[in-house]
Amino acid sequence: MAETAAKPAPVQADGKPPAKPAAKPAPKAVAKPIVGPVNFAADGRVRRRISLKYWSIRNARLLEGFYKAFAATLVKLDPLWRAIGYERAETPVAAVERAVKGTLFDCRMCGQCVLSSTGMSCPMNCPKQLRNGPCGGVRANGHCEVIPDMPCVWVKAWEGSRLMTEGDAILAVQKPVDHTLKETSSWLRVTKAAAESARS
Numbered sequence: 001m002a003e004t005a006a007k008p009a010p011v012q013a014d015g016k017p018p019a020k021p022a023a024k025p026a027p028k029a030v031a032k033p034i035v036g037p038v039n040f041a042a043d044g045r046v047r048r049r050i051s052l053k054y055w056s057i058r059n060a061r062l063l064e065g066f067y068k069a070f071a072a073t074l075v076k077l078d079p080l081w082r083a084i085g086y087e088r089a090e091t092p093v094a095a096v097e098r099a100v101k102g103t104l105f106d107c108r109m110c111g112q113c114v115l116s117s118t119g120m121s122c123p124m125n126c127p128k129q130l131r132n133g134p135c136g137g138v139r140a141n142g143h144c145e146v147i148p149d150m151p152c153v154w155v156k157a158w159e160g161s162r163l164m165t166e167g168d169a170i171l172a173v174q175k176p177v178d179h180t181l182k183e184t185s186s187w188l189r190v191t192k193a194a195a196e197s198a199r200s
């Protein structure tokens, strides 16, 4: 059997071997979209929080009653807070508030809670952080224009408010967010104000 002749190596017109093809550039890391205070491209942890916050909205009346009793208890404890010092109590109370409300409402610790006026739907979950109702971009299915798979925070707020005994508080105009209060305890601030007003 005749042997097959080896193929000659390809050469260019000038006799040089062809240049090696340039190495492919490494694929660029795709940055997760960042909108609002957190990355809403939900990982597992965020998804769990999201389902719990919808539970809270569905049970807005129950939580409304619980919060009223809880707030009254905090005010009754005013002598204790004063003995400790409201400022000294701030860090531990804020830590508990962050854990509890983070779990139940996906709270962002804005420090000026309006859950009682928003059907237990935290407005700081809105990518635009709107505190006085939805933007004009709510989709026909009631979802957010920025995050299409997320129901609009304000659509949920309205649903939650309809379950509450004082749900019409949703119609009150909220002040702009004071960002200097971020990460502080709303519970303690409201308690201190209520206790001071009761004493005066």
Ligand code: SF4
Pocket: 101, 105, 106, 107, 108, 109, 110, 111, 112, 113, 114, 115, 122, 123, 124, 186
């Ligand atoms: S309104 Fe502010 S304090 Fe209340 S749940 Fe939302 S981020 Fe937290």
